[in-house]
Amino acid sequence: MNIKFHCPKIHCNHCAMTIKVELGDLIGVQAVEVDVDEKNVLVTYEAPVTEEALKNLLAEIGYPAA
DSSP states (O other), X not given: OEEEEEOTTOOSHHHHHHHHHHHHXXXXXXXXXXXXXXXXXXXXXXXXXXXXXXXXXXHHTTOOOO
């Protein structure tokens, strides 16, 4: 499954790397792509991770989805 989040607090490549590392550590996440210019995060995932878990982790690390 794929899901895209818009995260207005993404400002730079450091933000992108933080998101990639944190989301990538979740079991079930297969890929994380971050578009810094558009402030979007595209996640490819499968069970057991859920959309809610991804959204919650983004908020926990300082990049809440709008």
